[in-house]
Amino acid sequence: xxxxxxxxxxxxxxxxxxxxxxxxxxxxxxxxxxxxxxxxxxxxxxxxxxxxxxxxxxxxxxxxxxxxxxxxxxxxxxxxxxxxxxxxxxxxxxxxxxxxxxxxxxxxxxxxxxxxxxxxxxxxxxxxxxxxxxxxxxxxxxxxxxxxxxxxxxxxxxxxxxxxxxxxxxxxxxxxxxxxxxxxxxxxxxxxxxxxxxxxxxxxxxxxxxxxxxxxxxxxxxxxxxxxxxxxxxxxxxxxxxxxxxxxxxxxxxxxxxxxxxxxxxxxxxxxxxxxxxxxxxxxxxxxxxxxxxxxxxxxxxxxxxxxxxxxxxxxxxxxxxxxxxxxxxxxxxxxxxxxxxxxxxxxxxxxxxxxxxxxxxxxxxxxxxxxxxxxxxxxxxxxxxxxxxxxxxxxxxxxxxxxxxxxxxxxxxxxxxxxxxxxxxxxxxxxxxxxxxxxxxxxxxxxxxxxxxxxxxxxxxxxxxxxxxxxxxxxxxxxxxxxxxxxxxxxxxxxxxxxxxxxxxxxxxxxxxxxxxxxxxxxxxxxxxxxxxxxxxxxxxxxxxxxxxxxxxxxxxx
Amino acid sequence: xxxxxxxxxxxxxxxxxxxxxxxxxxxxxxxxxxxxxxxxxxxxxxxxxxxxxxxxxxxxxxxxxxxxxxxxxxxxxxxxxxxxxxxxxxxxxxxxxxxxxxxxxxxxxxxxxxxxxxxxxxxxxxxxxxxxxxxxxxxxxxxxxxxxxxxxxxxxxxxxxxxxxxxxxxxxxxxxxxxxxxxxxxxxxxxxxxxxxxxxxxxxxxxxxxxxxxxxxxxxxxxxxxxxxxxxxxxxxxxxxxxxxxxxx
Numbered sequence: 001x002x003x004x005x006x007x008x009x010x011x012x013x014x015x016x017x018x019x020x021x022x023x024x025x026x027x028x029x030x031x032x033x034x035x036x037x038x039x040x041x042x043x044x045x046x047x048x049x050x051x052x053x054x055x056x057x058x059x060x061x062x063x064x065x066x067x068x069x070x071x072x073x074x075x076x077x078x079x080x081x082x083x084x085x086x087x088x089x090x091x092x093x094x095x096x097x098x099x100x101x102x103x104x105x106x107x108x109x110x111x112x113x114x115x116x117x118x119x120x121x122x123x124x125x126x127x128x129x130x131x132x133x134x135x136x137x138x139x140x141x142x143x144x145x146x147x148x149x150x151x152x153x154x155x156x157x158x159x160x161x162x163x164x165x166x167x168x169x170x171x172x173x174x175x176x177x178x179x180x181x182x183x184x185x186x187x188x189x190x191x192x193x194x195x196x197x198x199x200x201x202x203x204x205x206x207x208x209x210x211x212x213x214x215x216x217x218x219x220x221x222x223x224x225x226x227x228x229x230x231x232x233x234x235x236x237x238x239x240x241x242x243x244x245x246x247x248x249x250x251x252x253x254x255x256x257x258x259x260x261x262x263x264x265x266x267x268x269x270x271x272x273x274x275x276x277x278x279x280x281x282x283x284x285x286x287x288x289x290x291x292x293x294x295x296x297x298x299x300x301x302x303x304x305x306x307x308x309x310x311x312x313x314x315x316x317x318x319x320x321x322x323x324x325x326x327x328x329x330x331x332x333x334x335x336x337x338x339x340x341x342x343x344x345x346x347x348x349x350x351x352x353x354x355x356x357x358x359x360x361x362x363x364x365x366x367x368x369x370x371x372x373x374x375x376x377x378x379x380x381x382x383x384x385x386x387x388x389x390x391x392x393x394x395x396x397x398x399x400x401x402x403x404x405x406x407x408x409x410x411x412x413x414x415x416x417x418x419x420x421x422x423x424x425x426x427x428x429x430x431x432x433x434x435x436x437x438x439x440x441x442x443x444x445x446x447x448x449x450x451x452x453x454x455x456x457x458x459x460x461x462x463x464x465x466x467x468x469x470x471x472x473x474x475x476x477x478x479x480x481x482x483x484x485x486x487x488x489x490x491x492x493x494x495x496x497x498x499x500x501x502x503x504x505x506x507x508x509x510x511x512x513x514x515x516x517x518x519x520x521x522x523x524x525x526x527x528x529x530x531x532x533x534x535x536x537x538x539x540x541x542x543x544x545x546x547x548x549x550x551x552x553x554x555x556x557x558x559x
Numbered sequence: 560x561x562x563x564x565x566x567x568x569x570x571x572x573x574x575x576x577x578x579x580x581x582x583x584x585x586x587x588x589x590x591x592x593x594x595x596x597x598x599x600x601x602x603x604x605x606x607x608x609x610x611x612x613x614x615x616x617x618x619x620x621x622x623x624x625x626x627x628x629x630x631x632x633x634x635x636x637x638x639x640x641x642x643x644x645x646x647x648x649x650x651x652x653x654x655x656x657x658x659x660x661x662x663x664x665x666x667x668x669x670x671x672x673x674x675x676x677x678x679x680x681x682x683x684x685x686x687x688x689x690x691x692x693x694x695x696x697x698x699x700x701x702x703x704x705x706x707x708x709x710x711x712x713x714x715x716x717x718x719x720x721x722x723x724x725x726x727x728x729x730x731x732x733x734x735x736x737x738x739x740x741x742x743x744x745x746x747x748x749x750x751x752x753x754x755x756x757x758x759x760x761x762x763x764x765x766x767x768x769x770x771x772x773x774x775x776x777x778x779x780x781x782x783x784x785x786x787x788x789x790x791x792x793x794x795x796x797x798x799x800x801x802x803x804x805x806x807x808x
Binding site for chain 1: 637707744808
């Protein structure tokens with residue numbers, strides 16, 4: 001099994017080398033090497049996952065004395081399978097999609113190298129290997145996004161990604177330096193064991209090492225997963241080839257969630273860091289969703305959708321639901337990858353026939369026709385508020401009876417409740433011949449989704465963090481004072497319930513009539529549409545720095 | 560050796576304003592091989608002189624060196640001429656060597672670190688001369704489109720720039736990492752900032768040279784044998800990075 005662990009990242013490296021060397025002789029069919037390598041990697045990853053599921057022990061394979069080691073544990077094999085799978089799909093898709101592009105072989109070489117870097121990152125057993133792969137991913141992504149070397153805009157936006165990723169590398173370097181300085185080893189298992197044995201270990205300036213390292217790791221994860229203020233690269237990198245967008249949105253951007261999970265043994269001993277992670281995640285989820293709704297450009301909208309999802313994933317880590325974040329990143333990776341890879345085909349087909357059935361959903365969403373006769377608003381509001389919370393509570397109690405001891409789980413239930421209620425609220429406006437049938441169908445599908453989600457996330461929890469004590473520690477690290485928690489939950493519940501009631505009442509009283517938005521609302525919309533002017537600020541700052549640099553050079557006579 | 564003697568070493572292991580001497584000399588040397596030799600030899604002279612200094616290096620000197628490295632990294636951002644670009648990056652990188660020196664890292668290791676920074680810059684100097692011969696100037700943002708025009712040359716250029724700006728797994732990466740690890744938290748944070756500016760400057764340099772529409776021009780591209788020579792050299796550099804500077808971590 002150890003040989004397979006080593007072979008998994010080695011195969012894409014060999015494939016990259018062969019693709020480069022044989023591209024002249026084989027021409028376009030050189031892509032078969034890459035696809036074959038990708039298929040073999042995927043099969044190996046599947047075998048490794050099967051072996052972990054069948055109970056094989058975690059192992060640590062070291063090539064060098066101090067670094068160059070790989071971990072064979074549930075997290076690395078699960079992520080390895082995801083990366084190998086998405087990377088294989090992207091390669092198969094690219095065989096024809098990129099056929100008329102210049103630099104065909106170069107594209108596959110870069111894809112193979114990227115796959116190798118990602119596989120090494122998720123399996124890295126020491127800090128140095130992790131740092132190297134983390135850094136290389138940013139560099140390779142820059143060249144993948146700028147694959148069309150004629151396109152200056154592709155490179156300009158690729159540069160935004162590159163510089164944000166480099167910015168995110170730095171806290172990880174500092175975290176590695178602090179850990180090495182404190183524990184005198186690069187090995188992750190050794191560091192985690194030492195920290196578990198002595199959680200109160202301090203470092204420079206007598207600061208607790210878990211807090212310092214946790215904060216630095218979180219910052220690195222924020223940059224990689226496009227959290228607010230470090231997000232501008234994500235919606236603007238659509239000038240790169242579509243397969244790269246798919247790989248980026250489905251795999252690379254999820255690295256933040258992976259990193260936080262890899263350092264879970266550090267976060268388990270933190271006091272405040274996870275609270276900040278939660279705040280940043282929530283803020284990003286809300287801002288990303290608002291920006292997504294305000295954009296006219298569908299590609300930018302997709303980019304902001306990913307940003308919102310990443311915010312939610314980071315928020316899940318912030319409440320202590322680490323394994324749920326992994327489930328989320330896998331689910332998001334699969335559906336966003338599908339969206340990107342199928343986008344081109346759908347656009348082509350839609351030119352002949354949009355293929356959208358003219359049903360209730362179509363008239364409501366596309367034609368924007370609200371129902372003429374509505375159900376009693378109070379009854380609908382009551383259904384909206386109570387059914388989701390009942391479904392969520394019952395399904396969670398089924399798998400985890402001690403649910404209410406975990407604040408994080410309650411917060412996630414809260415989000416589930418809001419989502420379910422939003423779904424039901426939509427039916428209030430929809431034109432339908434049989435509205436109760438529609439409500440029943442929505443409730444049924446909601447139950448299926450919630451039960452599926454609950455069971456799968458529970459399975460992830462058992463698989464990734466089999467020690468229940470450790471899972472409880474993570475939730476405790478994310479918890480806040482209980483009385484404050486109750487106050488916050490009660491306040492948020494009250495705001496949401498009042499909001500829904502008001503929304504129902506307003507819908508009922510307006511009865512479908514359009515009201516011109518006020519001055520403040522229009523200004524807010526303009527602000528959101530301009531993406532809060534964050535890009536303008538960054539552009540101004542960049543120009544300022546470059547102008548200052550040139551001025552200093554002139555003062556010093558270029559010497 | 561007195562503190563004054565140490566400051567004089569600042570001519571070779573750059574300390575601003577003595578660092579201006581190196582850049583002035585580099586500008587006056589026009590032959591590419593001589594420029595490369597200068598880049599390889601200059602910091603080694605400084606390290607040789609430093610090895611004669613038995614006492615500990617005062618911490619104020621490390622701060623001075625850090626400020627020099629930061630200044631030249633900042634100035635590198637607006638630099639568009641490849642020859643001076645290499646000189647500024649060399650000045651910034653060699654100034655960093657004071658930090659591991661101050662932390663007591665062995666001189667033999669420092670020689671490796673200096674070479675780790677110098678070798679890719681020497682290669683870049685040779686590549687800049689190719690551009691000067693072809694276009695009259697090695698200037699980023701002036702012509703562009705080299706990736707289409709001369710793909711082999713562009714490939715070698717990209718990898719040399721990455722090697723020079725401390726990208727894994729080239730030796731300069733491990734030299735930078737070593738310098739961060741042996742430093743105190745604030746200098747370490749400044750070092751990472753310097754590293755970020757090198758990457759920024761590298762991206763600006765490359766974008767202005769390789770990106771843009773152009774017609775292929777095979778007759779101006781590097782000959783295959785020369786390309787293989789560069790490729791073997793860079794691969795050797797990467798192997799040295801993993802086993803030499805990387806092996807010391």
